[in-house]
Amino acid sequence: MEWFTAPDYWLSRVVVQRGLGVLYLVAFLTAAGQFRALIGEHGLLPVPRFLRDVPFRHAPSLFHLRYSDRLFATVAWGGAALSAAVVAGVTDLVPLWAAMLIWAVLWLLYLSIVNVGQTWYAFGWESLLLEAGFLAVFLGNEDTGPPVLILWLMRWLVFRVEFGAGLIKMRGDACWRDLTCLYYHHETQPMPGPLSWFFHHLPRGAHRAETAANHFAQLVVPVALFTPQPVASVAACVVILTQLWLVLSGNFAWLNWLTIVLAVAALDSSYAAAPPPEASVPPPAWYAALVIAATALVAVLSYWPARNLLSRGQMMNVSFNRLHLVNSYGAFGSINRMRLEVVVEGTDAAEPGPGTVWKEYGFKGKPTDPHRLPRQFAPYHLRLDWMMWFAGISSAYAWSWFIPFVGKLLENDPRTLRLLRSNPFPDAPPTYVRARLYHYRFTDWRTLRATGAWWERSLVREYLPPVDREGLRRHG
Structure with a gap:
């Protein structure tokens, strides 16, 4: 032997x-x-x-x-x-x-x-x-x-x-x-x-x-x-x-x-x-x-x-x-030319309108705040953040979990909020939540030195219109 x-x-x-x-x-x-x-x-x-x-x-x-x-x-x-x-x-x-x-x-x-x-x-x-x-x-x-x-x-x-x-x-x-x-x-x-x-x-x-x-x-x-x-x-x-x-x-x-x-x-x-x-x-x-x-x-x-x-x-x-x-196994058989990010926001206004103040939810790993340097998390796996990247590519792929996710935000569900970096509504849940799709690009050296921003972004379209709990049931 x-x-x-x-x-x-x-x-x-x-x-x-x-x-x-x-x-x-x-x-x-x-x-x-x-x-x-x-x-x-x-x-x-x-x-x-x-x-x-x-x-x-x-x-x-x-x-x-x-x-x-x-x-x-x-x-x-x-x-x-x-x-x-x-x-x-x-x-x-x-x-x-x-x-x-x-x-x-x-x-x-x-x-x-x-x-x-x-x-x-x-x-x-x-x-x-x-x-x-x-x-x-x-x-x-x-x-x-x-x-x-x-x-x-x-x-x-x-x-x-x-x-x-x-x-x-x-x-x-x-x-x-x-x-x-x-x-x-x-x-x-x-x-x-x-x-x-x-x-x-x-x-x-x-x-x-x-x-x-x-x-x-x-x-x-x-x-x-x-x-x-x-x-x-x-x-x-x-x-x-x-x-x-x-x-x-x-x-x-x-x-x-x-x-x-x-x-x-x-x-x-x-x-x-x-x-x-x-x-x-x-x-x-x-x-x-x-x-x-x-x-x-x-x-x-x-x-x-x-x-x-x-x-x-x-x-x-x-x-x-x-x-x-x-x-x-295999990875990246195709490469995206644009980075599309879903930004999730909430408001405590009774009814959303042109002057409504919307506050963003912060994620631990995925880009949201343009001034925040991306962090190192691997080998730890931030599963929600990864899936948010797929959500930006295809809403149909993400709908089965994204709508329930928005529902948890409307409830201020503590387990879901622990997956996030920041909750802009610590005292009471928002009345409405919406999602918008942005095009994110890395800034250049000059912009980084002048503003401290690692990303610049521009609005592409609405991803999910403002919904409350009742409206969410219709989307689901």
């Missing part, structure tokens, strides 16, 4: 496992802090209503047995506690079977959340975390050396993330092929970060070089992950550096950080330190059998993502099974 383990990758395994533990922790904390307002019993898209309409076979989840907000909180906080234990190294202090059980429980708990999360959990990094978490079940602990098969499956996962993203770009928007997409991307991406303004103002030649480098990193480098060392380690380092560049330029939840963690699985860590004695112990037969079975399962399920990669109709961020085990 010497072929089965790769002792030289023991340090890489430690980094991967601790890194996954941190990202699981962030994911569970995000769920715990936001679920009541988004999908709780009285949330914007309540889980109980979803469970009545969707059978278990279409969305496997523990919550099909029973749902309550208290139970959801127990699952989220329990997952966070278990994740923290993984980060602390508990899986290396328990027997191999117990370590595998811990990882399996984490995967099951988060799968149960994702499969009832509806629109709020329809992001590629949810499936990516679940797929990575499933592989982590079989990655072992200090009782045995890192299994070669699982390390290769992690390379296969990184390959699909990067190569899928590269292909969807080349097959999609023409600006990727003429190297001009980054003229717009830093300004129009879902949630800019504190450095996005500066990235946007790089010379256009730098933007073209940045785009070309991205194509190389996503279409050429991933292939090298399957080559012998040290080439595979070099390729992994390029992936890591590329993802760090994306971390600096925007807020993509844990997508970039998780890709970095997974890329570490391709790094030969023998240069850093010798493997511990336990890494050379032959694996138990039952463990080897489970690893081989998991590898065979992933190989079979890889047919659909592989076919998708080769298809001219390639789809982004699609799960081909309800367990999110082997998925397709």
Whole structure:
């Protein structure tokens, strides 16, 4: 069984496992802090209503047995506690079977959340975390050396993330092929970060070089992950550096950080330190059998993502099974040329008119106040702020949750207001709420120095006319 383990990758395994533990922790904390307002019993898209309409076979989840907000909180906080234990190294202090059980429980708990999360959990990094978490079940602990098969499956996962993203770009928007997409991307991406303004103002030649480098990193480098060392380690380092560049330029939840963690699985860590004695112990037969079975399962399920990669109709961020085990990935097949933002306002006037004073609601991450520098939130995921970006693109896509959101503002619902940065009506709810669509643009250097504004905006149209509670029922 010497072929089965790769002792030289023991340090890489430690980094991967601790890194996954941190990202699981962030994911569970995000769920715990936001679920009541988004999908709780009285949330914007309540889980109980979803469970009545969707059978278990279409969305496997523990919550099909029973749902309550208290139970959801127990699952989220329990997952966070278990994740923290993984980060602390508990899986290396328990027997191999117990370590595998811990990882399996984490995967099951988060799968149960994702499969009832509806629109709020329809992001590629949810499936990516679940797929990575499933592989982590079989990655072992200090009782045995890192299994070669699982390390290769992690390379296969990184390959699909990067190569899928590269292909969807080349097959999609023409600006990727003429190297001009980054003229717009830093300004129009879902949630800019504190450095996005500066990235946007790089010379256009730098933007073209940045785009070309991205194509190389996503279409050429991933292939090298399957080559012998040290080439595979070099390729992994390029992936890591590329993802760090994306971390600096925007807020993509844990997508970039998780890709970095997974890329570490391709790094030969023998240069850093010798493997511990336990890494050379032959694996138990039952463990080897489970690893081989998991590898065979992933190989079979890889047919659909592989076919998708080769298809001219390639789809982004699609799960081909309800367990999110082997998925397709990709991002930004098309690039927006304009940033359209929905600005939500309220008033306490008895009846709105030409002289009515409207006050804006402030969001934590998405642009609202032009003078506010975008903040860094990733890997934490501000789900409402992200969905507000989609609302600006398509009101039809957002209507199912946006109308209930406005209803919560008209009630001064405390759970919903905790998702916002500021509430202009702290003492009593507004009588009317409206939404307006604005075109946001980064200011130039001169305007920034003169006014301190990072954005300038112009009104495009009315998004939602002034509504009170009665009027909202008609819109719904």
